[in-house]
Amino acid sequence: xxxxxxxxxxxxxxxxxxxxxxxxxxxxxxxxxxxxxxxxxxxxxxxxxxxxxxxxxxxxxxxxxxxxxxxxxxxxxxxxxxxxxxxxxxxxxxxxxxxxxxxxxxxxxxxxxxx
Numbered sequence: 001x002x003x004x005x006x007x008x009x010x011x012x013x014x015x016x017x018x019x020x021x022x023x024x025x026x027x028x029x030x031x032x033x034x035x036x037x038x039x040x041x042x043x044x045x046x047x048x049x050x051x052x053x054x055x056x057x058x059x060x061x062x063x064x065x066x067x068x069x070x071x072x073x074x075x076x077x078x079x080x081x082x083x084x085x086x087x088x089x090x091x092x093x094x095x096x097x098x099x100x101x102x103x104x105x106x107x108x109x110x111x112x113x114x115x
Contacts, residue, residue, distance in 0.1 A: 006047020013040035027094045027104045031087060038083045042076045 013036055020033030051066035061067050094104060101109045 006043055006050070010040040010044035010047065013037075013043065016040075025106045027097070027106060028091075030106075031090045031094065034090075035083065035087060038079070042079055045072050046076055 017033045017035075017037030017040060020036065021030055024030060024033070049069060049072060051068070053066060054068035055061060055065045057067045057070055097109055098104055101112045103109055103112070
């Protein structure tokens with residue numbers, strides 16, 4: 001059994017992202033952790049159903065050859081585009097909150113808001 005595979009690496013990356021999201025109070029580090037988690041999810045979906053030696057589904061492909069499924073690849077491209085947009089909006093909000101409260105720490109911004 002092979003321990004280093006796409007699924008296992010994606011699980012490790014996902015939990016590194018969860019740790020970064022839970023353990024850090026900095027908003028920029030939280031956004032980076034969400035990006036790491038998104039990359040792990042993309043890697044998992046692409047590696048989960050991939051055959052060992054895939055052939056592109058172009059032209060005349062016999063039934064005996066393992067063909068790569070283009071649907072997960074197309075969906076992950078969509079996920080990448082949505083992730084870029086979400087990251088851009090989140091960073092814009094962090095910049096606005098930094099200009100308003102003078103910090104990127106979640107708790108300090110919360111306490112300054114109460115004052």
